[in-house]
Amino acid sequence: MSSRENVTAVELDRQLDQFIDTLIEKNKADPQPPTEINDDWWNDLQRHPFFLKEMPEDGSELHPAVEALQALKWDDVDDTPKEKAEKFKEDGNYMFQLKKYKNSIISYTEGIKIRCTDSQLNAILFCNRASANYHLGNYRSALRDCVLSRKCKSDHIKAFVKGAEACMKLQMYKDVQSWCTAALLKEQERDERKRLVRDRKKKTEEEKILNAIKNRSIHLQTDPSIDIFDPNSSPLGSSIKLNDEDDTLIFPVVILYPEYSQTDYVKEFH
Incomplete structure (x- = not known):
């Protein structure tokens, strides 16, 4: 807690004590029967932040202690x-x-x-x-x-x-x-910008993967009908990826066992 907040808290305590003392003095000056409560005294008490049950009405005058509490939030010089x-x-x-x-x-x-x-x-x-x-x-x-x-x-x-x-x-x-x-046009423009950002990001990722493959002297047998970056091109629903943390290439792999007429799929092989 900052020194400013400490000062404000002390000031709030002082105001509360002063507020209660004032109410007591007012009640002494205008005593009420034991079974009755002075309306002004009760209204003043309810306006104090320690006894508020609901937010003040729009435009209503705030109690000084409420304003002091607001200052804790709004007047932070930092x-x-x-x-x-x-x-x-x-x-x-x-x-x-x-x-x-x-x-x-x-x-x-x-x-x-x-x-x-x-x-x-x-x-x-x-x-x-x-x-x-x-x-x-x-x-x-x-x-x-x-x-x-x-x-x-x-x-x-x-x-x-x-x-x-x-x-x-x-x-x-x-x-x-x-x-x-105008709203429709702006929305279309915004959607187009988002699409361009996605496309640029996708292209950058693909170039990184291709460079990683080239640097490892890996030969890819290309097939125009297959997009190596499209998960739908793989029966596993996966594609070639590059782990940025350790620069590891991850491939979807199909392993054939012709002598047993069996096939294994590895979704992420690295």
Whole structure:
């Protein structure tokens, strides 16, 4: 625990003692019958974080001790801007799950204000704030946040979806079509990029295997109908592999015993 957290914990203890002493003094000044509890005293007690049973209402005033507890999480000077923004995002997501949409908007907004350099994170913060605004019926604000999310990351598909939904609520039907069309195009572009990445990775792996075979002076009898890298070409459902840890080649092997009319299959022989 850092010295800052120690100081805050001590301060919380001091505030709790002061809080209870104040309530006692207030009760002495305005004593109640033994069978009754002063409503103000009870309400003040329930607002203290040690006695909270549920999260404060959206926009309600927080008890100083609650704010002090929040400071433990938010005011860590060792956090990078991205880490701080991540914390605000997580807090906003938690509030969103509790349907505390106003509080979630506050958290997302604080995360956005940090202006971290992670475009993906910023896009998520704007998009999540759009979702919270959407649930509150703030459709124009939701649409604006979707536009900002796309500016941070042009292929953030969730922003397109939420933008189309906001346009639908605003009866901007032509814009709904535009948002949906743009989303489909972006999704196709993203899928194509993923395919190219997979193909490049596959080609790199195959070249490594071929080089390993060549370096070992192994002669392969090629057959145009057989792809040595395709598991479906082998009755074992396996293919030639290279173990990167020890640079070992692994082959699927068929062993024939003609005198016994038997065959053995070894899926990974090395």
